[in-house]
Amino acid sequence: MLKQIDYQGSLEEVANKFQGRKAEVSEEVNKSVQEIVNAIRKEGDSALFSYAKKFDGYNADKNNLLVTRKEREEGLEKIDENYFRILRRTKSQIEEFHKHQLGNSWSIYKENGVIMGQIARPLERVALYVPGGTAAYPSTVIMNAVPALLAGVKEIIMITPVKSDGQVNANILAAAEVCGIETIYKVGGAQAVAAVAYGTDSIPKVDKIVGPGNIFVATAKKICYGMVDIDMIAGPSEVLVIADEKANPKYIAADLMAQAEHDKLASAILVTTSESLVQKVDEELEKQVQSLERREIIESSVSNYGGAIVVKSIDEAFEVSNQLAPEHLEVLTSAPLAQLPKIKNAGSIFLGEYTPEPLGDYMSGSNHVLPTGGTAKFYSGLGVYNFVKYSTYSYYPKEILADFQEDVVTFAKSEGLSAHANSISVRFDDEKKEK
Amino acid sequence: MLKQIDYQGSLEEVANKFQGRKAEVSEEVNKSVQEIVNAIRKEGDSALFSYAKKFDGYNADKNNLLVTRKEREEGLEKIDENYFRILRRTKSQIEEFHKHQLGNSWSIYKENGVIMGQIARPLERVALYVPGGTAAYPSTVIMNAVPALLAGVKEIIMITPVKSDGQVNANILAAAEVCGIETIYKVGGAQAVAAVAYGTDSIPKVDKIVGPGNIFVATAKKICYGMVDIDMIAGPSEVLVIADEKANPKYIAADLMAQAEHDKLASAILVTTSESLVQKVDEELEKQVQSLERREIIESSVSNYGGAIVVKSIDEAFEVSNQLAPEHLEVLTSAPLAQLPKIKNAGSIFLGEYTPEPLGDYMSGSNHVLPTGGTAKFYSGLGVYNFVKYSTYSYYPKEILADFQEDVVTFAKSEGLSAHANSISVRFDDEKKEK
Numbered sequence: 083m084l085k086q087i088d089y090q091g092s093l094e095e096v097a098n099k100f101q102g103r104k105a106e107v108s109e110e111v112n113k114s115v116q117e118i119v120n121a122i123r124k125e126g127d128s129a130l131f132s133y134a135k136k137f138d139g140y141n142a143d144k145n146n147l148l149v150t151r152k153e154r155e156e157g158l159e160k161i162d163e164n165y166f167r168i169l170r171r172t173k174s175q176i177e178e179f180h181k182h183q184l185g186n187s188w189s190i191y192k193e194n195g196v197i198m199g200q201i202a203r204p205l206e207r208v209a210l211y212v213p214g215g216t217a218a219y220p221s222t223v224i225m226n227a228v229p230a231l232l233a234g235v236k237e238i239i240m241i242t243p244v245k246s247d248g249q250v251n252a253n254i255l256a257a258a259e260v261c262g263i264e265t266i267y268k269v270g271g272a273q274a275v276a277a278v279a280y281g282t283d284s285i286p287k288v289d290k291i292v293g294p295g296n297i298f299v300a301t302a303k304k305i306c307y308g309m310v311d312i313d314m315i316a317g318p319s320e321v322l323v324i325a326d327e328k329a330n331p332k333y334i335a336a337d338l339m340a341q342a343e344h345d346k347l348a349s350a351i352l353v354t355t356s357e358s359l360v361q362k363v364d365e366e367l368e369k370q371v372q373s374l375e376r377r378e379i380i381e382s383s384v385s386n387y388g389g390a391i392v393v394k395s396i397d398e399a400f401e402v403s404n405q406l407a408p409e410h411l412e413v414l415t416s417a418p419l420a421q422l423p424k425i426k427n428a429g430s431i432f433l434g435e436y437t438p439e440p441l442g443d444y445m446s447g448s449n450h451v452l453p454t455g456g457t458a459k460f461y462s463g464l465g466v467y468n469f470v471k472y473s474t475y476s477y478y479p480k481e482i483l484a485d486f487q488e489d490v491v492t493f494a495k496s497e498g499l500s501a502h503a504n505s506i507s508v509r510f511d512d513e514k515k516e517k
Numbered sequence: 518m519l520k521q522i523d524y525q526g527s528l529e530e531v532a533n534k535f536q537g538r539k540a541e542v543s544e545e546v547n548k549s550v551q552e553i554v555n556a557i558r559k560e561g562d563s564a565l566f567s568y569a570k571k572f573d574g575y576n577a578d579k580n581n582l583l584v585t586r587k588e589r590e591e592g593l594e595k596i597d598e599n600y601f602r603i604l605r606r607t608k609s610q611i612e613e614f615h616k617h618q619l620g621n622s623w624s625i626y627k628e629n630g631v632i633m634g635q636i637a638r639p640l641e642r643v644a645l646y647v648p649g650g651t652a653a654y655p656s657t658v659i660m661n662a663v664p665a666l667l668a669g670v671k672e673i674i675m676i677t678p679v680k681s682d683g684q685v686n687a688n689i690l691a692a693a694e695v696c697g698i699e700t701i702y703k704v705g706g707a708q709a710v711a712a713v714a715y716g717t718d719s720i721p722k723v724d725k726i727v728g729p730g731n732i733f734v735a736t737a738k739k740i741c742y743g744m745v746d747i748d749m750i751a752g753p754s755e756v757l758v759i760a761d762e763k764a765n766p767k768y769i770a771a772d773l774m775a776q777a778e779h780d781k782l783a784s785a786i787l788v789t790t791s792e793s794l795v796q797k798v799d800e801e802l803e804k805q806v807q808s809l810e811r812r813e814i815i816e817s818s819v820s821n822y823g824g825a826i827v828v829k830s831i832d833e834a835f836e837v838s839n840q841l842a843p844e845h846l847e848v849l850t851s852a853p854l855a856q857l858p859k860i861k862n863a864g865s866i867f868l869g870e871y872t873p874e875p876l877g878d879y880m881s882g883s884n885h886v887l888p889t890g891g892t893a894k895f896y897s898g899l900g901v902y903n904f905v906k907y908s909t910y911s912y913y914p915k916e917i918l919a920d921f922q923e924d925v926v927t928f929a930k931s932e933g934l935s936a937h938a939n940s941i942s943v944r945f946d947d948e949k950k951e952k
Contacts, residue, residue: 186621188617201860221932304739308739336943339940340936343937374936376933422636422910427638430910437912440925460906465635467902473866474884475867476872476876478876483872492603493656494878494879498651499875504808505775
């Protein structure tokens with residue numbers, strides 16, 4: 083089922099397909115989301131409750147919006163101790179990696195008396211969106227919460243849609259518990275995004291919204307961007323595997339399918355120096371897919387968005403990969419660590435045959451919220467740095483300002499800003515008079 | 518002209534005014550910008566040229582789109598050596614500050630054999646938007662270019678609108694020259710933003726668009742966000758001055774007006790423990806404004822968006838400031854450096870009476886591209902970090918993956934992802950068979 087993609091040095095077609103999987107937001111969706119956002123801004127809670135009823139069938143009101151302590155406890159009773167242990171182990175793995183992203187405050191004390199620097203401070207309040215139904219992943223709760231916690235965010239609130247029964251998935255409650263998140267609002271969709279962006283009587287305004295969601299959630303995040311910060315507009319997931327002739331086809335097939343099972347728009351591409359490997363991987367795909375639950379999804383995404391590209395050298399493989407800028411990159415070559423300098427664009431990199439990408443989805447330590455669709459050219463995966471903002475500062479002694487006076491005044495006047503010039507020169511008025 | 522704002526512990530009204538100065542993008546603007554973006558995507562150059570003609574009166578074609586070497590040289594001849602020296606001194610000041618923002622690559626070598634880390638890489642190609650006419654500030658060119666250069670961005674292109682004569686402001690050419698920017702396209706507006714976001718035959722696609730612009734430029738940036746990265750959606754400029762009773766009213770008045778002269782939506786607010794200081798500042802305002810060129814703008818913005826808030830203590834002044842999250846914060850108190858821990862939200866902080874905010878607009882070293890309208894709660898000013906993206910990586914030895922095998926398989930299955938589980942377990946199939 084793995085098509086071989088003819089690669090003649092030009093990747094335009096593959097790249098367009100790879101990067102074009104993002105669903106184009108229709109004018110209709112845009113318009114209806116804009117209406118929802120406007121309604122929440124104007125009417126607050128009443129609009130929020132009526133959308134919850136309309137879209138999710140939940141009779142929301144200000145008394146049943148929050149998950150109660152009792153509901154949490156009842157949910158957590160359903161979770162066995164082993165599952166809790168796995169969640170805690172995951173959290174600790176993620177922490178171990180992410181703690182190295184801390185610490186971007188610094189200061190300079192110049193000998194001339196100037197002091198300058200940058201202070202990193204956590205955002206105060208962050209909303210974590212968790213989709214309902216089968217798209218509710220406890221691993222994603224941990225991936226989003228840990229960097230925020232490490233950054234020092236004081237308040238993390240969760241928003242998640244519920245159906246008419248008002249129930250939140252117990253695994254999600256368990257992940258929230260492990261991350262110390264106790265404030266969970268039973269609202270979802272574009273209306274929940276607008277509610278945390280603007281604040282309502284029942285829901286506090288936040289500084290940033292993170293977490294995945296459907297096209298309505300993503301569109302609402304984009305519309306509210308600027309009013310609050312957002313993480314990124316995520317598209318369908320993808321993996322690119324670079325393999326030499328010694329790589330194990332069995333592992334490659336398994337890893338391509340792990341990616342493909344996410345959804346029919348997922349993409350899994352093999353780039354290899356070995357044409358015979360492609361054949362072997364294909365055989366393995368046919369064999370292994372038989373026993374996999376999501377066989378239909380896998381077969382669809384591998385046929386439509388999967389493929390194999392045979393290149394002349396490993397260096398060329400990395401050129402291909404850099405052009406596609408994959409979310410996940412597996413390097414199944416000899417001496418995989420030595421290949422790192424060749425990688426320009428990739429969300430997260432998995433080196434060697436015992437670091438399969440799914441390890442990174444859960445417990446390797448790196449974040450699984452990553453840039454997709456070629457946006458790894460300019461975006462990074464989620465990290466502690468996403469929950470911190472900087473203030474720069476400076477302190478100049480009088481004699482150093484004096485040294486800059488003439489130049490700043492000239493520069494400001496050249497830009498037509500005479501009050502800027504005045505602000506500097508007024509500080510030296512007395513001296514002029516004395517002279 | 519400085520209104521005293523009655524402050525009873527609640528700042529909602531001030532905050533709304535302060536944060537609500539951002540022009541609401543009308544449906545009309547949104548729609549016409551979306552049309553422009555769509556046209557550029559579909560028709561490329563031909564749409565670009567026809568918009569340049571329509572909106573700017575410039576008969577653009579593929580042969581006159583770039584500023585030629587001759588045009589640059591002719592422009593630069595108009596610039597005197599002193600101005601070049603000031604530009605170079607500014608660049609070197611900005612570099613000195615920003616070089617401390619470098620270096621976020623790291624790696625961990627665990628004793629168990631696991632290797633993990635994060636690689637920082639520069640974006641490859643960045644577009645710097647420079648508005649036409651009086652809003653073209655050479656200082657802003659330097660502020661945008663220096664962090665990109667320090668990050669290691671290989672290609673910085675400039676886009677700027679021209680009128681029918683095809684001339685680019687000579688001061689802008691000089692700033693570009695000092696920053697080593699040689700590729701300057703004579704296109705502006707929403708069409709130029711769309712052109713660099715999607716690429717046309719004449720204009721290359723970039724990874725990120727930075728730089729200020731009018732409402733059409735800002736809307737186009739927001740619409741293209743996701744396809745490329747953007748800096749931020751900037752609003753009108755603002756300053757908040759915290760002053761105790763010993764602060765010099767002359768300097769305060771000058772600094773408030775330096776902010777106010779930017780435009781009628783600019784905001785300048787004094788927060789002080791001293792009611793008599795407010796009176797003195799007001800007198801200074803009346804006096805100094807007489808001789809300032811932009812008197813009308815200053816009077817308008819001070820009356821509409823300026824004000825003084827009298828508080829009971831310096832600590833309360835910082836609480837007010839943290840709520841408003843100003844773009845620029847001046848601290849005119851005794852021991853200003855010791856106040857830094859109190860500051861939670863501010864774009865850039867100016868400490869003591871000889872560090873006036875306009876010094877920071879040009880030559881103090883910190884960046885003048887800063888978050889406005891209260892967004893300093895979650896955004897940072899422009900820095901080297903905005904031109905870098907991270908790739909995380911990990912390498913696990915077989916025996917460590919084995920240690921995680923059972924937990925990852927259980928976790929993946931609990932999320933319904935059996936191909937994820939398979940990707941881990943397939944690596945231990947042989948051992949199972951052996952047993």
